[in-house]
Amino acid sequence: MKSSNKTDLRGKNVIEIQKLIPNEKPFRAKQIFRWVHSNGIKSFDEMKNLPKSLLENLSEIAEIQVPKIAKHEIDNETGTQKLALEFADGNQVECVLIPNPNGMTLCISSQIGCALGCKFCKTAFMKIRRNLTAGEIYSQFLVARENSMAPITNIVFMGMGEPMMNFENVIRSADLLNHPDCGNISRRKITISTAGVVQKIRDFTELGKKYKLAISLNATTDELRRKLMPINQKNPIKSLLRAAENHAKKSGERVTFEYVMLEGVNMSDDDARRLNTMLRPIDCKLNLIPYNESNLKFKRPTNTMINEFYEKFENAPFPVLVRKSMGRKIKAACGQLAKSVPNQK
Ligand code: SF4
Known part of the structure; x- marks a missing residue:
């Protein structure tokens, strides 16, 4: 899987989102911010109350990275x-x-x-x-x-x-x-x-x-x-x-x-x-x-x-x-986390 050059909307604040859509009214950035971080949407078409043209333009430069x-x-x-x-x-x-x-x-x-x-x-x-x-x-x-x-x-x-x-x-x-x-x-x-x-x-x-x-x-x-x-x-x-x-x-x-x-x-x-x-x-x-x-x-x-x-x-x-140790069986307890890094050189 390769990362793209588009801006990930997750992690961006309202001001940063506004900068991506400079010609839109500020409330649009707030709407997007909420969809992304509160609703946790995974694709642009889930933002039902936003104009299609706005979403199309935004999708040219931004994305929602979903692990x-x-x-x-x-x-x-x-x-x-x-x-x-x-x-x-x-x-x-x-x-x-x-x-x-x-x-x-x-x-x-x-x-x-x-x-x-x-x-x-x-x-x-x-x-x-x-x-x-x-x-x-x-x-x-x-x-x-x-x-x-x-x-x-x-x-x-x-x-x-x-x-x-x-x-x-x-x-x-x-x-x-x-x-x-x-x-x-x-x-x-x-x-x-x-x-x-x-x-x-x-x-x-x-x-x-x-x-x-x-x-x-x-x-x-x-x-x-x-x-x-x-x-x-x-x-x-x-x-x-x-x-x-x-x-x-x-x-x-x-x-x-x-x-x-x-x-x-x-x-x-x-x-x-x-x-x-x-x-x-x-x-x-x-x-x-x-x-x-x-x-x-x-x-x-x-x-x-x-x-x-x-x-x-x-x-x-x-x-x-x-502290009670939880999750020792699945190695989820404190100090036990370690995930493989597939593309490690
Ligand atoms: S090695 Fe890093 S992750 Fe592990 S206990 Fe120390 S600071 Fe935390």
Whole structure:
């Protein structure tokens, strides 16, 4: 499948659509924007209330890129669904629908592969291929919505890729997901996650968009974090915590810290003590995530180990949760996403 030179209407805002049809009244651009992002149309002839001539002219320069579902897996035990989507250039990404008490949480990808090389993550093995466009990110929502067994209530940018390394498109797609004429998902239900790109966290704070921020921490010393997450070399824990604290203060939003529990690696008494101390000044919550084994060298802790580690936060001034792993059977759980790249050279 080859991509064309036409402009993909998915991911474009009203002003950009207006520029494609300069001789039309502004309300036409709004109509197209809604058809594309709210109705999720796949072809121009579905836009019933637009003049044929306008659609014909528009179709000369623009198109609606619709990814193909390459694979659709369902874990019947938990109701988790994993969708592998193929884009026009043949690259694929995965997104995951996870049931929550009010509907579905959609975990979406922001890049084809990832450059950050976290040692416990399968996506890291793909290396980075390219950033997804805002339209490609938003398309994951549209396809998932069509296949979801319940309304999508929450979005987490925690799939393949580091969202902060594709900052502009991630923010643009989050804006579309939040827009009442598009995804209509509350901003408080949209979480952007990062492995800790400090400068981008600062940029995000300055932007003042008020989407939720999650930081994947996973170690309590720079020595260990450097080994697990190479990004720590240039973004040490101290500066990361400072950026998180500043974000919480400026945005008035609680920051979530994610901590993947790796047996025998980051679950000692000292780790718990240091975590308690380092997170204390920050308005935050801590999610403890049992590692999902993916044929890498790490081991998932036993339930006893998880409980023992969790109990060490009994007196923590911040909420601590052990995240239930959903979709392990279909390799849809955290850190397990990795799609083949058919046209990899
Ligand atoms: S955990 Fe996230 S940031 Fe790290 S390699 Fe995997 S996708 Fe990239």
